[in-house]
Amino acid sequence: MDFQLSEEQTMIRDTATQFAESELAPLAAKFDQGEEKDAFMGNLKKLAELGFMGLNIKAEYGGTEAGVVAFSLAITELAKACASTAVTTSVTNMVAEVIQAMGNEEQRQKYLPKITSGEYAAGGFCLTEPGAGSDPAGMRTTAVKDGDSYILNGSKAYITSGEYAGVFVVWAVTDKTAKRGKGISVFLVENGIPGLVVCPAEEKMGQKASATNAVYFEDCRIPASALMGEENRGLQVALGELAGGRIGIGSLALGIGQAALDYGRDYIKEREQFGQPLSNFQGLQWMLADGYTEMEAARLLLMQAACLKEAGKPFATQASMAKLFATEAANKACYTGLQLLGGNGYNKEYPLERMARDVRITSIYEGTSEIQRLVISRDILS
Known part of the structure; x- marks a missing residue:
């Protein structure tokens, strides 16, 4: 087994180290106390400009194509200085990878460049619910087909970056008659659309600078084109x-x-x-x-x-x-x-x-x- 890092992996690790030491470490304690919010958000934009919001995303969508090892190295270095910044970066990368893997070309072209460029400060991963955490198959949020739309109703809990995510990847039940876990689909839902309600940030024990929000869907109408992949195959x-x-x-x-x-x-x-x-x-x-x-x-x-x-x-x-x-x-x-x-x-x-x-x-x-x-x-x- 070769334990030697490639030149690109070393460069990304070192860049993350330098950024953490110069931009994150001096303000991490203030971030934790709820101060310097603009600086926190500004750092997310800087990280996107450095390529850290699309480390395993193809270059044609604005990604770095650095791979999973580089992603792991970068998150480790960022976390040494500020865990809140690191978790935001980690989840945003995960959202981008879901879109790259499951989205069609139109969806990839529409959303990935906005994530990788920092136009969207973050991405949101809407899976967990108040009664479905470790057991996601037990989710109750529904998406009912209505002509050329779906209507979402339900709630999601503990959503990282909920209040400033540009787009959410949302899981919902589309077939209530299907066997447990088999009738769930995944959608792309833009923040700010009617019927989507992002609640105030939770008061947490740690990682306080990273917003964690409940997200509600109240007759939230999304186009049928928001469906990613096959219907009922989302889990x-x-x-x-x-x-x-x-x-x-x-x-x-x-x-x-x-x-x-x-x-x-x-x-x-x-x-x-x-x-x-x-x-x-x-x-x-x-x-x-x-x-x-x-x-x-x-x-x-x-x-x-x-x-x-x-x-x-x-x-x-x-x-x-x-x-x-x-x-x-x-x-x-x-x-x-x-x-x-x-x-x-x-x-x-x-x-x-x-x-x-x-x-x-x-x-x-x-x-x-x-x-x-x-x-x-x-x-x-x-």
Whole structure:
């Protein structure tokens, strides 16, 4: 196995690192406090101009064509500085990939350049509902055919970038008589159309700069041309794209965990107790050794899943393994970093408090750790 990054992958990783250090890190704490909203949105536009909103999208639609490995590397580097920016970038890339994979040529030409150029600040992935999170087949949002239109009714929950997404990829039941999970279709719905209501952002524990909104459809009429792919075959699309999204969230978690350990490492090299640096104490050395080993294992699992997807090979189980391990290890890494700072780690003056809050959701969204274990075990036992 070749672990060497290509010249393009290295360039994208380094560009993401430079952007994170210069544009994100100085303002990340203010973003977390609800400040500098214009700067946050401006950074999304800058990332689009750098090619980061279409990393696995064809050049003819304004994409970078850099591939899945480059996408994983970029999300990791962005997350080291600002998890809110990283998750917005990750989900927007996922939306673009759904459109590229399932949309017809007219849909691709209409929406992908708007996403990749930053004309749309973000894309929205409308799958989760108040009563259908880990079980998307149980969704209740409906799309009823009415002449040359569909009428949407229902609600979606926890939609990343809901209030500033330019377009939503929306799943809805189109055949109530079909077997469970078989009568679901996927649509493209533009933000701002009549009948689409985006609720105020949720008050969250972490990743506060990334808007998370409930989205309601109230007799929302969309043209029949908004249907992507075959009618009643949409759930398979969702499950396939979630597998790819798990590479993004695992990469995001890896970035936060690495940043937490790096900060803790640097802190104990400078901080003295009992007349010597804290880094001289074996107990703390072992905490770092375990944390960095787990982060390296997470990185390798993510690279395996990314390489398989990039090569067009089955990757869903490997993506679940990578997401499960990376997010759980990153949660642990953030608490290790916080512990290394002692009381200061609990203080908002230091970034570990924010990192510990930001990382927590990674083992929940894009499929909880429990769902990942279910996916993995089913493959093992099949």
